[in-house]
Structures are given as structure tokens and as C-alpha cells.
Amino acid sequence: MSSPATPDLGFERHTLDNGLRVVLHRNASLPLVTANLWYHVGSKNERPGRTGFAHLFEHMLFQGSEHVPTHEHFRLIQQVGGVANGSTWYDRTNYYETVPAHQLDLALWLESDRMGFFLPALTQENLDTQRDVVMNERRQRIENQPYGLAGEKLHELLYPAGHPYHWPVIGYMEDIAAATLDEVRTFFRTYYTPNNSVLTLAGDFESEAALERVESWFGEIPPGPPLPAVVATLHPLGGERRMVLPDDVRLPRVYIGFRAPAYGQRMWYAADMLAAVLAGGKSSPLYRELVYERQIAQDVGASVGPYESAATFMLVATARPGVAIETVEEALLGAVARAAASLPDPAELARARNRMLTDAYSSLQKLDSLADLFSQFTTYFDDPAGVAAEAGRYLEITPQELVDYAAGWCAETERAVVSVVPRQAN
């Protein structure tokens, strides 16, 4: 017995007159429905000096709209047994509500009110509060977190000043503090338009009736001007970039970054497969060498992010007490060099492929993540069928393509290295 390499995921896809793209995926296994809205705007649409604005704006969108008082968004969703949230990333901002199936209209009312009628509710007081909340979020996630600044520093080294992945999504403290109400208005008018967004409904509903409700709630919102694509040119790094970052930690940790092609390209899948081959699981070669056999590292990981303009292939390992971080770095770079020089062990590749397949199915279990995938594939590639097809794209990657990625993209001159070391000797 075997499982299909691609899950069977039916969907319908429509476009309203105002440009809003709508994806409907019926799944009646639980009496739930999720409304997931992606706006194609993220930190890459910001400019230096105003970093973190897209994320601060996401907070503002929970502060009410013309017909929804401040603080009511969460209350209205929660009191019917729903769950709501949003998130901001380099390329996009998403908002979602998962509610009992009979409350679909409530979710659509809330989302359409803030897409069409947000500005009348905007106040300086709400902006002041959310600026403080976001500064506390930055303290909690980055500044008061051991190793918290490393990811940010790695990106600063790997992408040049001016490139939109140079600065962190949450932004720099002084930029967050500088945001004004006028900037909120302009950002909303520019980016929060139906033609710059994708709405996915997933769950227990009748498609025809649901589409009619979407049309009723969203159809009257006027489209905005078309948006020019963000230009993000990258030249080769042309020399290794390094930084030593003292922090209040006891165990040193090294972060090594290489660039990878944009998400969706065949070579991106090769890079992600390489990450799974090298460090996916206890029996992977990097875990085996660094953590199990030589015992020079406490942990090791490799990952590639799904970004739209370029991606980062990142290796991370924490040194064992008494082990120099250079020893750990050397071992990681040795594995990359071997990946560039010779084909992966067929057994390692088989393990990574099976893992990708299991992960693909696992990611479909929750309605909110499933809807998010439909919005993602529609926003980036105009292709909701990509959700079901993605597992197959991993399986197509040949061993030689892993070598091609490592050899073509992971040269010494194309890497950035951040070593986090204990601030004082202790």
C-alpha cells in the first residue's frame, strides 16, 4: 500500500470586479470555517528610516473600523468561539479568523469593514498604544531573547543596505517610534486594496452561497491603483561578511547564511531539500557528526525561508561548553563543501523525501494553515493548485540539483557568518 505523492485538494477560484481574488476550499470534516486574507505588502515595501511600519500597521488593523469599535474585533470573534490573528512578513501581511461554520458572515463583515472602511476609525490614541505594544514586542522577541539579534544581523550582512530584506520585519526601535498617523493613512490607501489581496475560505460551507456572501461584503469596495513590483536587485556578495556579536549567553552559537533563489523556483526546492538532507532529524549527517559523534554541538539546524524575492539558506549550531565556536563553524562549512563536491547518499535523500511527504500532509491538518497555503500560492504565483502540487516538486529534485545548489550558491565569498559569544568570560 502506498500514499499518493500529492494530496487531493479541491478548490474553486474567482475574481471579483474590483480585483479581489477568492479561493474556496470545502472541507466539512469539522463544523468550522476559516477566512484568510493576504495583502501583498510586507516589510519589503518599507523604506529605511521607517522600518517595521507594515507590522505596526497590522496592529492598527485590529483597532476597529467604521462599524467596528476599538477592541471589538477580537471580542466579536471570540464570543462566538472563534480565533483570530494576523502576521507580517517580508512580502505579505495576513489576517485570519476561524469560526464555527454558521458564523462565516461575521468573519466576512469584519474583514470587509476594515478593507473598505478603516480610515474613519483611526485615532492618534490607538496609534500611540500600539507603538508601545510593538516596542514591547520587539523587546520580548529580539532584545531580551538570548541570541535574539542574530537573525537580524545575519540578514543585514547577507543583503546590502537598500535591499528590502536588509532590515528586520519588526523594524528598528527608533523607526517604530517615528510612525505617524498620516503615514498610516497613505499606507492603507496604497496597499490595502481589493486588487492587492487574496481571500481564501476553507471549511464547511456551500460554495455558491459563500461566494454570494463574499460578493455582497467585498464587491462594493473600490479598487486601488495598480502597484509597481518592488525592485530588489542582488549582486553577488563578492566576499565573506562576518560579525561577532557579544550577548548575555553562556554557550556560543554560530549562524551561517547563504542566499538561495526566490521561493517557487526549482532551485529553491533543491536548497530546502539540502537543508533536510543535512540536518533533518537525529539520523541526519550534521546531527550525527556534531551532536552525536564528536559532541561539539548542543544542537544543529538548517532551514530555507519561503521568500518572494530571494531566500536565505541558514545553518545554526550551538557549541557545547568548552568547545570553540570556530570548531563548530568549521564542521558546518565542511558539510556544505562536501555537499558541493559530491552527490548525497541515496539513503539520506530518501529520508529527506519521505520527510517532505509526511510534512506536506501534516501541514494540511489545520484549516487556518491550509487556507494560508492557498492564499500564499495565489498571492505569489496566481496558482492555488500549487498547494497540492508542492510535495511533488520536492520529489522531482535530483541528487545532482542538490550539488548544483551547494556549488553554485554556497561559495566562501557568498556567505555571512554571525557568531554569538558570551559577553563576559564566565
Add this chain to the structure above:
Amino acid sequence: MATAPRLRVDRSAPPPPGEIRPFRFPPVLRARLASGLTVIAARLPGLPLVSIEMVAPAGGQFDPEGQEGIAGLTAAVLDEGTSRRSSMEIAAFAERLGGYFTTGADWDVGFLATGQLSHHRAAGLELMAEVVAAPTFPTAEIERLRRQRLAEILRRGHDPSSLADDRFHREVYRGTAYAHPLIGEQESISRLDRESMVAFYRRHYPLAGSALIAVGDFDEEALLREAESAFAAVSTSTAPPAPPSIRPASLAGISVHVVDRPGAAQTELRLGHPGISRTDPDYIPLAVLNTLLGGNFTSRINMNLRERHAYTYGASSRFTPRMGPGPFVVSTAVATASTGDAAREVLHELRRVREAPVEPAELDETRTYMVGVFPYTLQTIGDVAKRLETLTVFGLPDDYYDRYLERIASVSREEILEVARRHIDPEHIAVVAVGPAETLEPQLAGLGPVTVWSPQSEDPAAALSPA
């Protein structure tokens, strides 16, 4: 799409709901294998996945004094070698199928867990039976895991959130098995020997006192046959050990504990005291109370600290019931200059909920939230497995989750007030703040006696009298 002239929708108020669609917890199957192992299973078709877990009476609550962390370390060594396979062979066996195999312990139980595509489940079951029946506790693997744990203990000493949790539990559970970190202490982990781990394993992993939990896409009869066959060769051993009685002493008033991190960007704050056991009859009304107090975004504590005062990115309260009285704790990370004010606002909310009945609308919204959100919490095979684990570990009846929803709907304002007065006590509470002592101490001194701790030491850096 076609554009028929449409009526404008009425946006002035929330739209009315449609027709409610029924939900029931998936049917629970129970069986007992010839080896004495209880099986509890639920079928969740749709995706070809399965989650299988075995739980044994081997949690951290059984850690003897001086052997703190033995439950966790013993569980971790289980899958480091059997009479047939080495540590790496065990890991590779599960991972080459695209699955995982892991072992560990929480406060209540020790567990072995595996997950994979459902057509590989028989292999997962066989591996699990082999690991629980014939672990060899290789010395080299014990030493490796010991060093890894000691390094992890070092790491926790520099992590603000772990420092806050660890100090909180030491103060609240002083003298009981819940006082130490689950991972153990540097001294105890350094000392634990193979012999004591083998003895712990022999006593705490009897099949007759354990349960196998399976959730996913399978035919129940086939699953039972596979489990029977996998565990057939495992001998039934001793009777399961009785859980220890954990009775923390009541706290003497409000005490403040500052863990000094000069220059910290923010303060990790905890306030709380011992809570209830999972089998306490007040569990459900208390869960309703906690949801409106600090359990979700619109709860009193989060709205106060985040949306009204902007002290924090988020604040929450939580009861974590265990077999014994698990903690009640309010957790947040606040701007350092606001720490004293934030702690006072939390105490204010804890006092307020004991003083007057909650608003009728507030209670209505909380009950409809908890009933409505229940299916959302059961979307994955892991979600359902966790619920089955609760049933079996705490001896709850199979129709518990159907009655759970009815019981929530029946909780009254009077009952909420009663359980608040019984189980929340802001006058006997530990306040833990991890941040710069120089700034924090004056802010917190008015609450109660302050002790300042060094992050890496069990000796207070200075014991100071309240101002």
C-alpha cells in the same frame, strides 16, 4: 464574475449567524491487550497520518530527592539502544519512513511517541514495543545525554523566561517534587548513575499501568491486531507505582523575588501560587474563570496590561493542573520601568475577580467562546491524541468531552465567584521579576519582602528588608 445588481449589505451591526452545525467528539475505542496494556484510540480519516503514543507512570513527580531529573533522563535514554538496535539505528528506522520516534517525560507521565504516514504504522508499533521492552541503557549514550543536559541547564541560566519559571517554582513548591526544573539540577544530573536509571525504568514502565494512544487514519480492528502482535512478546511486569502525594505549604503573604540581570531590555514577570489537581471537581468552573481572567486576548488581564496600559506585548494567566496541584501563574514580559505598575495591576485584577461576581455578558461570552472553540482545538491527530491522553492519565470517563461542553454551559456567576475565592489568593502569592535589580527593587518593595537572586546561584545575592 457575473454582476447582478446587488442589495447593499447592512454593515451597522454584526450579521446574524446561520444555522448551527452539530459537533461531537470522535468515538473513543478502548481495549486491553493480552500483555495488560490499555489501548485507547480514535479514528480521524481524511489525511493518511497516524500518531501513536505510549504513556507510563514515570513522570517528574516521581523524581526522588537528590535524583531530580531522573524521570526525564531515564525516558531520554530509553530510545538510545535496545537488544536489537543502536541509538542511531532506532532514529534512522523511524526517520527513513518520513516519521519520528521520540521519548520523554512531563510531570505526570513518561512517554514514547511515534508518527508517520498511516501505512507505516505497524513498523512504528513494533519499534515502540521493542524500545519499551528491551532498552539497554548504554553507558556511552548516558554520558552523552548527561553532558547535553548539563549544557541545557547552563543555557537556562541565561534565558530570562526560564529563569523566571524556575525561580517561581522553587518559591511556590519549596520542599516538594514540583520545586525543581523538570530537566533536573546540575548536581543531581551529574550524579545519576546507570543503575538508578535501570531501577527507575523497571519500576515505572509496567505495561499493566500504561496506555497506548492511537489517533489517525486507520481501521480500528486492524490497529488492535497490529498492537496485539507488536506487544505480544512483552512480558507483564510489576504493578504500577502509586503517584506521590504533593502538598505544597501555603505561602506566607506576598513575597517578591528579583533575579538580577543588569542591563536587561525587559522584565519577565510571574505572579502565582499552587493551583489545583486535574481531578479537582472545580476544574471546569475554574477553567471558565481563568479564560475571562487571563486565558485569551480579550481577557481582563491582557486588556488591562496590553490594550489599556501598553506595558506589554501580551499577558496571560493559567492553571496547569497535574496529578498533584499544578501551578496557577500570571505570566508577562513588561517594559522595565512599568514592572511595579504591571504587578499592581495584576494583583488588582486577581482581587477584583474575588470581590464581585463577573458581568453576565462577560460570562455569556466566555461560555460561548469555550464551547464554540472546542472543535477548533481538535483539528490535528496530535490534538485528539492529547485529549485521549487526558482521559486515560486522569481516569476520566469516555463521554467526558460531551459532558464537558454541557458543564461549561451551566457554569453560573455565583459559582465563578465561589471558585475564585477558593482557588485564587492574591494575598498569598509569589512575585518573580527577572531584570535589573537596581531598577526593579524600588518598584516592587511596597508589595512585600524582596529577595534578590543571582541568576546562576541558589544563594540570594542579598537578602533585603522591605522599605
